[in-house]
Amino acid sequence: MSDLFPPFEPERVEPKRARFKPIPFRLIAPNVVTLIALCLGLTAMRLAVDGKFESATICVLVAALLDGIDGRLARLLKGTSRFGAELDSLSDFVCFGVATGFVLWTFVLHDLRSFGWVIVLTLACAMALRLARFNVMIDDPSRPEWQKNFFVGMPAPAGAITAMLPLYLQFIGLPVQDYGAPFVGLYILFIAFLTISRIPCYAGKTLGTRIPRDQVLPIFVAVVVVAGLLFAYPFEMLALTVAAYLALIPVSVARYRKLERDHAAGAMIPAAAEAAVEADSEPKI
Template sequence: MVAPNAVTAMALCFGLTGVRYGISGEWERAVAAIIIAGVLDGLDGRIARMLRGESRFGAELDSLSDVIAFGVAPALILYLWSLQAMPQAGWIFALCHALSCALRLARFNANIDADEQPHKSAGFLTGVPAPAGAGLTFMPLYLWLVTGLDIFRAWYVVAPWAVFVAFLMISSIATYSWTALRLRKTVRLEAIALAGLLAALLMTNPWLTLLAISGVYILLIPFGMISYARVRRAKPIAAKPVV
């Protein structure tokens, strides 16, 4: 249990460290801390399964970490970076992100032992996961870091986008999960090469790369909905007995 839960605790601390950098106006470090928290969040579950260290305690700690690192921390960073300039209602839009993240994780915990989970059984997720939601809500910040244009920092750009991402997190749309991705043997070497190049791009031009990744993720959402609908239509047919 110790190793995966330690990774989860590290993700939590990186999320809170992002707030610390946001308070001091170090926006690049603030976003980088949240991104690192997202990477660690993707590793803890795999480490737990690999070491057979899965536990109810770990699941609860993971949810609490996600709420803070990908709900509260991004909301505070967005508010400090842009939304505080919005007359009166800026804090409300920041709360939308944090609240939606908490509601999404509460729904996940409530359904964790449910027998009927259509999206999960088909290899999909329900709504946008919390780490992806945190990454998507920073898209205006990525654009600002890439272009230097203050229009992307304006509250009337950031506020609607924050609400849109918050809706994606609590929605019931089907989104791709790692288990839904199946690579053919003929393209596995190409996929490994692409992963290496992506890592290099993240080191050399992180904000433009994160912007591209976020854009691709947004574009994949409709395809995930279509794929899930196709899977759900095919399942009842496959279940019919052969006469």
């Protein structure tokens, strides 16, 4: 009975239950954007099954756009976290590795039967390896500052956008779906190679941080023209953008090599000066 009716102790203080601290919204907002991108990637797979390839392509493109926004939003709101980085990588793998490969398989690669499925697996695995390498390189403290303006290999969102070039060409009237399965397969293998390669691709993270005053109005006009063309001729502009991006990769490689040589030369000068100082400090016989 004593357990049912414990004695009343007015002096006894019950310990307070531990409560979780509320999380600021600035930490949640970038993850919400990432989850929306993940939902778009999964929705693209359903739309591809229904034969709505144009809507599926738009879902992947919007997911790539949101992938570029969530990281910048996290840095702007000072809401970066390890959890957000891992969630972003998982979302990128689903959207740009699994969903993109599945859309391409449903679109044309199924005509190649087993070889087409091998191509889809290659693209998905290449995206996973590329994202894993990116996560490892973020934690490298010895990486020079100038290298942060270059991606090692083609980034996953750009890889998905360029891999969907056959869809853009189909939408503007080329019979890719009827006759282009072998060429599409070879092209996807090429994109998969670019994602896992060590070819430097310009990231453009410092692009536009400082703009000369005399170039502000021309930039505004150019943005309006490009936006108008993109809305009027979306898939034509996307096809031209992909072609221009692929054509600029050799330019990015040349720029990277030049900066690498300049960095090596700059590192050799202090080393030579230090060696000269040590030689002068040695006792003369």
